[in-house]
Amino acid sequence: MKRILTLALSLATTVGIQAQQTQKPPLHGKNWMAVTGKPLAATAGAMIFQKNGNAVDAACAMLAATCTMWDVLSWGGETQALIYNPKTGKVIAINALGVAPTGATPAFYKGKGYDFPPEYGPLAAVTPGTFGGLCYMLANYGTMSLKEVLAPAMEMAAGYPIEAQTANSIERGKKYIVQWPYSKAVFLTHPGAAREAPEAGEIFVQKDLLNTLQKAVAAEQEALKNHKSRKEAIMAAYDRFYKGDIAKEFVRGCQEQGGLITMEDLAKWKPIEEEPLHVNYKGIEVYKLQEWTQGPMLLQSLNILENFDLKSMGYNSTQYIHTLYQTMNLTFADRDFYYGDPAFNRNSAIKGLLSKEYAKARAKEINPSQNDANAGPGDPYPYMGKTNPYLHFLKERTALMDTTSGRKPGGFVPKHDAAFLQQTDVQSMYAANDVDSAYMDRLWRGTTSVEAADKDGWVVSITPSGGWLPACIAGKTGIGMSQRAQSFVLDSALDPFNVIAPGKRPRVTLTPSLALKEGKPYLCFGVQGGDTQDQNLLQFFLNMVEFGMTVQQATEAANINTNQLWLSLGGSTIKDRQPRPGSILLHNNTPEKTRQELQKMGYHLSFGDRTSGPINAIFLDRKHGTIWGGSSNHGEDYGIGW
Numbered sequence: 001m002k003r004i005l006t007l008a009l010s011l012a013t014t015v016g017i018q019a020q021q022t023q024k025p026p027l028h029g030k031n032w033m034a035v036t037g038k039p040l041a042a043t044a045g046a047m048i049f050q051k052n053g054n055a056v057d058a059a060c061a062m063l064a065a066t067c068t069m070w071d072v073l074s075w076g077g078e079t080q081a082l083i084y085n086p087k088t089g090k091v092i093a094i095n096a097l098g099v100a101p102t103g104a105t106p107a108f109y110k111g112k113g114y115d116f117p118p119e120y121g122p123l124a125a126v127t128p129g130t131f132g133g134l135c136y137m138l139a140n141y142g143t144m145s146l147k148e149v150l151a152p153a154m155e156m157a158a159g160y161p162i163e164a165q166t167a168n169s170i171e172r173g174k175k176y177i178v179q180w181p182y183s184k185a186v187f188l189t190h191p192g193a194a195r196e197a198p199e200a201g202e203i204f205v206q207k208d209l210l211n212t213l214q215k216a217v218a219a220e221q222e223a224l225k226n227h228k229s230r231k232e233a234i235m236a237a238y239d240r241f242y243k244g245d246i247a248k249e250f251v252r253g254c255q256e257q258g259g260l261i262t263m264e265d266l267a268k269w270k271p272i273e274e275e276p277l278h279v280n281y282k283g284i285e286v287y288k289l290q291e292w293t294q295g296p297m298l299l300q301s302l303n304i305l306e307n308f309d310l311k312s313m314g315y316n317s318t319q320y321i322h323t324l325y326q327t328m329n330l331t332f333a334d335r336d337f338y339y340g341d342p343a344f345n346r347n348s349a350i351k352g353l354l355s356k357e358y359a360k361a362r363a364k365e366i367n368p369s370q371n372d373a374n375a376g377p378g379d380p381y382p383y384m385g386k387t388n389p390y391l392h393f394l395k396e397r398t399a400l401m402d403t404t405s406g407r408k409p410g411g412f413v414p415k416h417d418a419a420f421l422q423q424t425d426v427q428s429m430y431a432a433n434d435v436d437s438a439y440m441d442r443l444w445r446g447t448t449s450v451e452a453a454d455k456d457g458w459v460v461s462i463t464p465s466g467g468w469l470p471a472c473i474a475g476k477t478g479i480g481m482s483q484r485a486q487s488f489v490l491d492s493a494l495d496p497f498n499v500i501a502p503g504k505r506p507r508v509t510l511t512p513s514l515a516l517k518e519g520k521p522y523l524c525f526g527v528q529g530g531d532t533q534d535q536n537l538l539q540f541f542l543n544m545v546e547f548g549m550t551v552q553q554a555t556e557a558a559n560i561n562t563n564q565l566w567l568s569l570g571g572s573t574i575k576d577r578q579p580r581p582g583s584i585l586l587h588n589n590t591p592e593k594t595r596q597e598l599q600k601m602g603y604h605l606s607f608g609d610r611t612s613g614p615i616n617a618i619f620l621d622r623k624h625g626t627i628w629g630g631s632s633n634h635g636e637d638y639g640i641g642w
Contacts, residue, residue: 027629029641037448077466086457096133098126122259173470209478253475303359340497352380442570449526529613558587
């Protein structure tokens with residue numbers, strides 16, 4: 001009888017979810033769909049589609065527009081993408097993440113008193129990857145010229161009405177911006193006024209950036225006049241950016257302000273096309289980038305969760321929340337110790353980490369009635385027939401945490417919800433020594449996402465980032481340098497795979513997603529939000545697959561956030577980045593009974609109306625031959641379909 005009652009409640013919950021109204025309407029199209037972080041940028045994608053571009057062309061146009069609008073990234077940042085190619089039926093991965101420059105060693109940063117590379121400024125920079133990634137995707141999988149695809153972004157660089165979110169970010173960050181002459185000249189359009197940043201709706205002009213983009217397009221057009229192919233012409237623009245006069249000015253401006261990037265660093269760097277990682281969850285193939293991102297954490301989580309009957313637990317029930325949290329504890333612990341640039345190690349653990357047998361063993365570690373405040377990395381090497389060469393670092397890591405921690409396990413309780421943090425001057429939090437709020441800001445640090453699909457079967461998911469405000473612009477290029485070096489560690493005991501070294505890519509939070517069902521595209525999805533990205537994407541996916549939500553419902557649904565992980569961004573000390581065991585963010589509408597039950601399990605609760613960064617997604621409806629778009633009700637993310 002009890003089992004029948006549980007099933008009835010579960011079915012009632014599912015029916016209720018399916019009937020749930022959304023704050024934003026779902027998007028429908030039969031020809032194409034373009035979804036990204038700003039309305040104007042989505043319009044740029046629509047413009048390209050209307051000129052008969054494919055989803056790759058449109059995604060590149062949206063990427064260019066978001067960079068130009070400083071949508072928590074710029075042209076000096078990094079780009080990570082998954083593309084479904086209908087001609088081959090394969091998913092490909094694009095690795096356009098920059099690398100640590102010449103001289104970027106642990107000894108260099110420790111000599112300057114850092115526990116991690118800094119959050120801001122020239123010493124936070126890796127080489128720019130976004131321009132190269134865009135050129136590579138366009139040349140190999142698009143159909144249009146660079147001139148056509150960059151046209152909306154170039155028009156915006158010549159002047160566009162800046163939105164309040166970006167304008168206010170400039171004003172909040174001006175204490176940094178005034179230190180960097182090229183940034184000051186671009187961003188502080190009203191020097192000496194009470195508000196030095198642009199006002200919302202003001203025409204924001206970026207002459208230097210426009211000049212840089214014009215130079216790149218000129219190189220392409222000159223190559224075409226010389227009878228080069230479309231691909232060769234696009235790569236001529238690439239060469240001017242990384243080896244020509246654009247590169248020279250970028251390096252000059254970087255080094256003038258204390259940065260390390262050299263001409264050789266730019267010339268040697270290149271985007272990489274690689275095999276994505278994937279797992280099968282109940283007949284759905286889910287694809288993520290390799291372990292230089294945090295993406296495999298979602299794949300590991302799905303493998304573990306396959307061992308539980310989530311649907312019978314019920315959406316956001318106490319047991320469901322607990323099972324999710326415990327699973328993420330284990331997979332984040334693995335992420336924090338075993339992930340890093342695979343090109344720099346011969347002992348990658350990823351095969352063991354993604355094995356179904358390893359997942360079953362990890363699932364058995366979950367206590368069904370209590371949070372494990374000491375959940376740590378597992379040992380995946382026996383599942384590869386090998387011996388773990390890093391066990392001694394695990395012991396050192398435990399000792400390091402014991403000696404640096406100023407808190408008892410489970411003692412962290414956030415003071416503010418995430419919606420508050422999106423609107424608050426974070427620097428004032430630091431000034432007030434409000435460490436908990438500073439922690440939440442670091443956890444939630446955003447970016448944007450770009451999702452595109454067309455009737456011919458091309459599907460693209462991109463999560464670009466880097467060069468966000470307050471950005472240090474390199475010389476007269478108009479390009480903000482990346483701050484991604486801060487995601488490296490300086491001590492092997494923290495993560496032996498992610499110690500900074502020249503030419504190495506940091507392990508990033510950035511994590512586009514793509515899923516196939518019966519060999520055809522099913523979903524592409526992405527989100528902004530630092531270390532919360534794969535937490536939220538995992539729940540979005542389960543919302544659709546386990547609980548039958550529509551794509552729009554799933555983007556808006558209440559999630560949970562775990563803080564029991566090592567932060568990837570921000571903070572100057574080990575103590576700043578340490579896990580907060582048992583700390584959980586729940587939605588305001590969480591029932592009182594659930595709250596009490598979770599507290600008894602050892603959780604420390606905080607609440608907010610916003611429990612996820614803006615999720616953008618596209619669902620390919622095979623039954624009706626249509627395309628659905630979803631875009632979260634939080635933030636300025638926007639989609640257009642036809």
